[in-house]
Amino acid sequence: MKSPLHILHLEDDPNDVTLAQATLETGGIRCALLRVETRADFVAALEQGDFNLILSDYSLPTFDGLSALDLARVRCPDVPFILVSGTLGEELAIDSLKRGATDYVLKHHLARLVPAIHRALQEVKERTKRRQAESKRRQYSRKLERLSRRLVTAQETERRNIARELHDEIGQALTVMQLNLQALLQSPHAEALTRRLNETLKLAERLLEQVQGISLDLRPSMLDDLGLKPALTWLTGRQAELARLKGEARVADLPHRLDPVIETECFRVAQEALTNVVRHARAHAVSVELRPESGKLHLRVRDDGAGFNVAAVREKAVRGESLGLLSMEERAALAGGGLEFTSNPRQGTEVHAWFPLKWQTPQT
Ligand SMILES: Nc1ncnc2c1ncn2[C@@H]1O[C@H](COP(=O)(O)OP(=O)(O)OP(=O)(O)O)[C@@H](O)[C@H]1O
Ligand SMILES: [Mg+2]
Incomplete structure (x- = not known):
């Protein structure tokens, strides 16, 4: 009852x-x-x-x-x-x-x-x-955020380790191989083997270049060693050269090194935005701009290419057909900032991300 x-x-x-x-x-x-x-x-x-x-x-x-x-x-x-x-x-x-x-x-x-x-x-x-449903939704979204954060951190650590391994171990071994082959080529007994030695030397050089390229893509050591400005300037030049377009990086001088999380997330957003320009935009020019403004750090990647229909692409992204745009948004949000795209067919694209201006804490 x-x-x-x-x-x-x-x-x-x-x-x-x-x-x-x-x-x-x-x-x-x-x-x-x-x-x-x-x-x-x-x-x-x-x-x-x-x-x-x-x-x-x-x-x-x-x-x-x-x-x-x-x-x-x-x-x-x-x-x-x-x-x-x-x-x-x-x-x-x-x-x-x-x-x-x-x-x-x-x-x-x-x-x-x-x-x-x-x-x-x-x-x-x-x-x-x-209310119960809303509280459950909030719980899930907090869980998801924690999970995303863990995933992004684990991915960065993994990338840093593989990049270092490639550069330090495989890269060094290939350099030694290259030097040995060059020395062998100078030897008076090498005549009969010159063709083979030259072939192997070229192979070693190509492998070394590839290993260095992969290592840089995974995580350029200059991001850790020198900071965001040189890393972004290098990245813009490299991607522009790859796609044969005019690249310009306008990166403001900052008074201190930024918090490593902000540096990483900002770099990754720029990297994905530039990769998209190379893959999809058919642009003539791309510019990367980084500057502090109203207490936040603003990153803008603009191209003058084909543009795209943001709403339609977003629907595709939600269906899981592509990851780049979502991962840029996720990274900016996890770092405490945000991101927006402005794009229209035939009018180019701008990816605008902003981050908190958080500085690296001095190491004791
Ligand atoms: N700068 C750009 N110029 C033109 N189209 C773009 C640009 N950036 C993104 N797009 C369009 O938006 C779509 C989604 O981009 P997104 O980065 O999410 O996926 P993707 O690059 O196709 O694949 P991935 O998941 O490997 O990044 C692209 O397929 C492309 O059609
Ligand atoms: Mg992409």
């Missing part, structure tokens, strides 16, 4: 309370009613009791329904509040709803109280459900 509804009833006439209770019981609502009549008793009841519903008369000898409504909205905003009054003009009724009353019922139409209560309780149920 359902537990009875706990109702706080602000009413000076005990007969009206009995009548209300009888109406509710006839309508199938079991209830336990507490009648109060003064402001002090009403406040005390709100503070002590755990009510499912408040019914209130409009005018009482020493108190009134609208003041009770104000008090209830502050102390227990989720408990439905229904005015039950002998007379309530249209204006007052509207005013009470505006001030947060759930409903109003006239005493000579008391039968309306039952559906009004059902509706009010249904609303409470739905509101609670919505």
